[in-house]
Amino acid sequence: MADGAFTYQGGRVDPGEAQNLRYSISETYLGDPIRVPVTILNGAEPGPTVFLSAAIHGDELNGIEVVRTVAQDWSHADLRGTLVCLPVINVPGFIAQQRYLPVYDRDLNRSFPGSADGTSASRMAAQIFSNFIEPCDYGLDFHTSTRGRTNMLHVRADMDDEAAGRLARAFGSNVIIDSAGPSGSLRGAACEAGTPTITVEMGQAHRFERGFIDRALDGVASVLAEYGAHPTDLVRWPGWRTVVDRDEKTWLRADAGGIVELLHDRGDLVREGDVVATITNPFKTDTVRITAPFDGVLVGVLENPVVYPGNPLCHLVELDDASIRAYERARNGDCRDEPR
Numbered sequence: 001m002a003d004g005a006f007t008y009q010g011g012r013v014d015p016g017e018a019q020n021l022r023y024s025i026s027e028t029y030l031g032d033p034i035r036v037p038v039t040i041l042n043g044a045e046p047g048p049t050v051f052l053s054a055a056i057h058g059d060e061l062n063g064i065e066v067v068r069t070v071a072q073d074w075s076h077a078d079l080r081g082t083l084v085c086l087p088v089i090n091v092p093g094f095i096a097q098q099r100y101l102p103v104y105d106r107d108l109n110r111s112f113p114g115s116a117d118g119t120s121a122s123r124m125a126a127q128i129f130s131n132f133i134e135p136c137d138y139g140l141d142f143h144t145s146t147r148g149r150t151n152m153l154h155v156r157a158d159m160d161d162e163a164a165g166r167l168a169r170a171f172g173s174n175v176i177i178d179s180a181g182p183s184g185s186l187r188g189a190a191c192e193a194g195t196p197t198i199t200v201e202m203g204q205a206h207r208f209e210r211g212f213i214d215r216a217l218d219g220v221a222s223v224l225a226e227y228g229a230h231p232t233d234l235v236r237w238p239g240w241r242t243v244v245d246r247d248e249k250t251w252l253r254a255d256a257g258g259i260v261e262l263l264h265d266r267g268d269l270v271r272e273g274d275v276v277a278t279i280t281n282p283f284k285t286d287t288v289r290i291t292a293p294f295d296g297v298l299v300g301v302l303e304n305p306v307v308y309p310g311n312p313l314c315h316l317v318e319l320d321d322a323s324i325r326a327y328e329r330a331r332n333g334d335c336r337d338e339p340r
């Protein structure tokens with residue numbers, strides 16, 4: 001914006017100003033407003049405009065604490081540019097502590113960019129998108145694994161998009177999964193609208209996991225350093241990094257129904273042929289062993305230890321020899337990326 005102000009429908013935040021606001025995106029059955037909390041921090045000096053969003057899936061909580069901490073606890077005295085902080089996007093889902101919007105169980109993260117005369121989800125999405133997402137230069141959208149599973153911290157980004165690739169590397173995670181944002185996702189719609197955006201996945205739903213939150217805050221600082229928004233911070237190198245082309249093929253799925261024992265944790269290195277999990281019946285007979293088809297790191301694992309045939313057990317990402325050596329050095333030095 002020419003005068004350095006950040007504007008949204010009904011308001012503006014001038015350079016050097018900060019604002020906490022609640023922005024109406026819809027109405028309840030009682031006719032009360034549904035209001036999304038937003039913090040806008042506009043630095044005194046010009047710079048990039050970056051959004052940080054969380055809880056677009058209402059039960060994915062780790063990112064809320066990341067966004068709140070950046071917005072409320074960090075000093076922004078030297079901020080160049082503007083931060084648009086959206087700690088809870090899916091307010092109805094958050095109140096119900098569920099992933100989807102309670103209205104027809106719609107996925108808000110498949111409703112972007114939305115439209116003013118569409119479905120209820122689409123209208124909410126349009127309000128958020130046009131006011132707080134599209135005006136930004138970059139964005140970070142925080143997620144956790146779906147309920148019943150957990151992830152190590154990793155980034156998802158369309159690495160064919162040069163600007164999104166730069167953003168993904170700047171976050172400094174060990175693992176980047178290269179994929180375009182699904183149709184209707186906040187990430188996909190933002191990238192399409194010219195706002196390069198990545199998603200950060202970490203941990204499980206319904207929890208605050210301090211190690212992940214701290215690690216993600218390091219990632220945010222690194223991103224702000226990369227774009228000169230917080231000029232005193234340093235861009236982070238995670239020690240090792242792997243960019244994975246596609247994720248579908250690396251899900252190890254159950255071949256039998258039953259009760260699962262996982263023999264490794266999220267973030268562990270496993271070697272080809274290692275038994276990763278066993279599936280047993282109630283009599284502990286007919287044990288099925290699931291082995292790793294290649295050397296790699298367990299990015300996601302089951303938390304709720306029951307499966308039907310075909311259910312995902314764990315998400316294994318292949319590592320090359322150089323990455324394995326760096327992983328082992330990091331582990332031996334007790335400074336590996338994955339918090340315990």
Ligand SMILES: [Zn+2]
Nearest residue numbers: 057060143144
């Ligand atoms: Zn999510």
